[in-house]
Each structure stands twice: as C-alpha cells, then as structure tokens.
Amino acid sequence: MHNFEFYNPTRVLFGRGTIPQIGPAAAGEGVSRVLLVAGGGSIRENGVYQAVIQSLTAQGIDVVEGWGVRPNADVDTARQLVQTARDQGVDGVLAVGGGSVIDTAKSVAAGVYLEDVWDCFARQNGPARALPILVVLTISASGSEMDSWAVLTDREQHRKWRMSSPALFPRVTIIDPGVQTSLPWRQTVNGAVAVLSHLCATYVVGSFEETALALEESLMRSVIKMVDRLQADHADYGTRANLAWAATLAMNGLSSSGIDDGDWSAWSIESAISALHPDVAHGAGMAVILPAWMVYLHDSNPGQFGRWAASLWGAPTVEQGIAAMKTAFQRWGAPATLSDLGIGAGELREIAFSALSQGPLGKLRTLTARDVVELLKPVL
C-alpha cells in the first residue's frame, strides 16, 4: 500500500428535492453575484433551471447567465465566460449540468485570476486559486462534482487535456437523482461506462491494496447492477440514486487511496478521439476502447486482471471476463466498434499521435504510437 493524502472538502447535498437548497448554500459561501454556467437548455425543460433561479433570487443573489457549453467542453467557451465573469464582476460560479458544464465552470472560476486558463491544461500546472464553485448536477458520469479535476478541449488543435488543483473542489454540490430519470437512455449508459472505466484505471494497477480494491469492486458491481435494473425501469428513483452516488464516489479520490496512481492510457486514447470528434461522448468512446485496451494490456498485471474477471463477472479467465463486459455493454446498447463512432482506419495514426501529445502514455506498460494503433485495430 502506497502512501497517500486524502482531502476532499466538497459538501454534498444528496437526494430528492434538494435543488432549492442551492440559494442558501451559495449565500453560505459568501456569494452575492453568481455566473450560472449551463449547456443547451435541457434544464429549462425539466424544471431545474426555474428551481435554481428561484432559490438564488430568494436569497438576493444576482444571477448572470452563461449558456452554450457543449459536450466535450471547449476552451473557447470557457474563455468567453471568463470575460463575462470579469465584465459582470461575479463572486462565484455555479455549474448546472454534467461534466462538461462543471469543468467549464471550474475553468472560469480559476480563469478570472489568470491570463489564459488553457496554460494550466497545457503545462499541467493547476491554478492556485479560484472563485467559489457550486454545482447542481444533472448527469452522473464524470465525478467532477466532487473532485479537483477539469477537462477541456482545444478544438482547433485537437487537444483534450486536464488540470487539477485543490482550488477546483466545488464548495457545495447538489445531487438530486430524480432529475436524471428523464435522461435519454444513451446518456445513462455513457455515464455508467465512463464510471466503470475510471475505476478500472486504478483497479488494474493494484495488487496489495485490499481495502481500496474491495471498495472499487463494490462500486463497479453496484454500477453494473443498477444499469441492468434501470434498463427494466428507467424511472426508478432508488436505482438512479444508487447509480448516482456510486458515480460520484468513483472519482473523488477515495476508492483509489493507496493505489499508486493508475493507468490512464485508455482515458488519453479516448480523449484523443473526442478531441477529433467532439460529437463522441466520453462514455461512448470508452465502451469501445476499454475492452480493446484490456485485451492488449492484461498480460502486464495478470493476477489483478484475473481478480477483476472473477469478482466482477464470475469469469474463470480474463478473456471470458472481457467478453462478459462486452456482452453487458451490448445489452445496454453501447457502441462496440470505432466505426460505430464514425471513425475509420485512416484516423488511427492521428489518434495515436494526439494521445501521446502530453508525453509518455501508460503505467502498466509504456505505449508507443504503434501500440495505440495495434490496440485499436481489432475494434475498427
């Protein structure tokens, strides 16, 4: 077991009907004029926007609205919103949405103190401070609602990179799983696959970290069980709630404590794909890449992959475990090949080059551009 520091000061308010607590929570953090960051407008349709505005204004908090964050959030939108935040003199940033919206909000909260927030991503040098960050979560997937990370894409340069800093922990996050019952099925599956991928990234490099590994197994099992249940009944609140809480815990640093980093090469390969194809959701990309990545790499830590196959899928071999995972993804309707994502053989080299753009790739084993191409070929 490796030495580690665990610190996570985010206050989570979880459950049915919790959204009206956002106003008092923001006021409690000393926020009087907030930039509300949001996506394309679905929060107007499910009542979340109205509940948020009502709660904030009841506390006398001024609201400046910043719409238009797209999936695979881009740095240009963040830069524009930094300008808005400065012009309007806000003293807090509220994300109402999923991972892209939250990561944009984090970037804006830090960006008001910086010349260009992209420098933090490009130099992997987290910001020292940020405005208070608040979150009302509408899609459980990225875990950004309770972590210190943000991911943005530079669409021109085809770079999807991340930054981290204690300043990026949200002060307060509200999770009402009830609002996720109206999510398209595809988004629910994408979120769940993303969560499983994040847990795998640390789990597969483990060995003797029994407590952490057992926690990760329990979260992975809970996610799989809940998605299967939701497929039978999309609207069941309890199932949504358990899936949402597992998703948040999967990325808040806790379940991987004591494991030495993780192997984030699958994440980087998917990020390279999303950077080239911003219409590909992270979870959709991971549904294709995760099995291929496991096939290519399981020999590097066979004991741990064997444990994964046995404890998650009841499978006697890694190969059978991977097959069982692919069957589950297929049952859920996730994409299975790169061509399902609209990607052809001609792009493999560019994907590999982009995945390697921030230096060496992989921990189980260092991957070359050729490795990335070979890894992806079987799932063309």
Place this chain on the structure above:
Amino acid sequence: MHNFEFYNPTRVLFGRGTIPQIGPAAAGEGVSRVLLVAGGGSIRENGVYQAVIQSLTAQGIDVVEGWGVRPNADVDTARQLVQTARDQGVDGVLAVGGGSVIDTAKSVAAGVYLEDVWDCFARQNGPARALPILVVLTISASGSEMDSWAVLTDREQHRKWRMSSPALFPRVTIIDPGVQTSLPWRQTVNGAVAVLSHLCATYVVGSFEETALALEESLMRSVIKMVDRLQADHADYGTRANLAWAATLAMNGLSSSGIDDGDWSAWSIESAISALHPDVAHGAGMAVILPAWMVYLHDSNPGQFGRWAASLWGAPTVEQGIAAMKTAFQRWGAPATLSDLGIGAGELREIAFSALSQGPLGKLRTLTARDVVELLKPVL
C-alpha cells in the same frame, strides 16, 4: 435511499514515515502554541512522541503537554486539560493516540469556549466552535480521527455519552500504520471488533441502499481478512495499512450515506458497560454484545441480516452467520461472555438503566430495560 448530506473536510496524511509532517501541518493551520494530549506514555516507547516534538519544534511551535488520558476517557481529565489550555493560551490541540485521546482533545478544543463541555454530551447539543484539532493516530479503532464525534465518560454518574459537531472534524490527521505493528494483539482485535460493530449498526437497518451496503460489505470483509492475516504475522505493514484505512473509512460517514441513521442500541449497551467498568475496552465489550444483539434482533429486518450472513460469512442462515462471526472472534482471542469481562448477573438491570439514560433505545425496534436484560442473559 434516504436524502443525506456528506461533508468531511479532514485532511488525511497516510503511510509510512508520515509523522514528521505534523509540524508543517500544524503551522499550515496557523497553530503556534499547541496542547499535546496523550495517554499513559506508550508513545515515548515507540518513538512517536520524539518524532512529534521534533517536528513541532522545528516549525517553532510551542508545545504544552497534557498526559494521562485513560481508556474510556473521562470528562474530569478533559476539564483539567481545558483549564491547562486556557492557562497556557494554546491556539490548537494535538491528539497523539487512539480514540480516547482524540475524543479528549476534541472536548478540550471545544471546551475552551464553553462553561462546561459536558453540557454538549448531556444535552446532545454539539459545540458551535473549537480550536483547530490535529491528530497523530496510534490505534485504529474508533474512527474519531476522521469524524465529527467525541465520546466521554462521567465516571461518577456512570454515563458514557457522545456529542457531534462539524467543528469537531480534525483539520489534519496523520496515520502511520507502521507504529501499530507494536500494538498488543488484544488491542488490535478490540479495534477490529469495534469497527465491525460500527459498520453493522448502519448496515442492518439498510435495505435498498445498494451502493452504501456494498461499500460496507467491502469494508467488513477487508477487516476480517486483515485480522486473520495479522494473526499469522502481527508485523506485516501492508496488512496493518489496509486494516487502518478500512477502520478510518468505516466511521467517516461515507459508507453509510443514504442509510437512514442506524441502530446504535448495541453501542449504547456497551457504553453502559464501559461506564460501569472503565477497564472494559469498547471493542472487548462489543465482541460479547454484538452477537447477542444480533440473535435478539435479526427478526426485525430478516432480509438484511440474511444478506449479512451470506455475503460476509457465506452462511445460508442468519444463525449460522452469527455462529461464524463468534468463531472468528474466538479465533482472534476476543472475550465471548460477560463473565469474561468481569460482569455478573447482578449488574444487568443497572446496565439496562444506564443504556436507556438518554431516551428510547434502538431503531430496528425500541428496546425496553427488560429487553436489554433478556438480550444479555444468554451471554452471561
């Protein structure tokens, strides 16, 4: 799944050789003159005391020493240390020890702002503020190193009560599992049994909180596995580390999130015993009471007790699960009967009366004094 709030701002520094970080950590919290709270002197023998003093003084922090906390920490010691803290003008409190030392330190940190800190225990009304609390943990058991609770005993009145407040979260906790390799075996077992008991208190009232229940199962399984491994090799660092981290996570509010409170009646019955017999360690008392309590109450939530028996012990019935747990406790050398603890039939009524001293007892079902006596009779 019930609504909940999760908030835990304690910063944990975990691992081998982490104790010298206490000085910089204290300085980082603005502490310049600290009250060091400790027990009977074992920390002088294992080098922990020397490492702590060296690290604090290297940062220019004045140290006022407050020794003499006993197992089942009493309020009189806390009151004396409050006086010391006031007289010496300290601006922070550092616990170097296990649960009793930490809970005394918490009580002192809050007590400097109060007329009498015992009022918080007696009225179950947590303190509004406290001096910064720091911890160097030497025994994993109570979870107090990463929670907002404190437990003290009034030895004259035979009352062992608890208080809670966000002000009681330690700012920084250092856990070096290496220092626990020299613990007497009995204390290791007492700690592990205490942890299992705490997890059971919330687990057995659950039903549909799949994510939380899976987390609790993984922690309970990890504890059982690690104690069995330690019995073969007391000094193995990795095993100690996994046990220590599971113990901390068991009580920090995380694994029980979404479960509606818990049934703390076994805890209250044991507290009544420890209040009458301060030489009985909490974990030793729980080793006797937990199985008896389960036998008496499992009918109140048979599905969940059945899940406990199957998933923890691979047992087809609750009765066989309880028997398997008793076998494990016996294998570890834990006490099995009240007479092992030096308690006779004549004390059962007084124990019952004391357990009920703060109002109705139990959540699975409300227990009367007669219930407590009947529950304990089979383990006389």
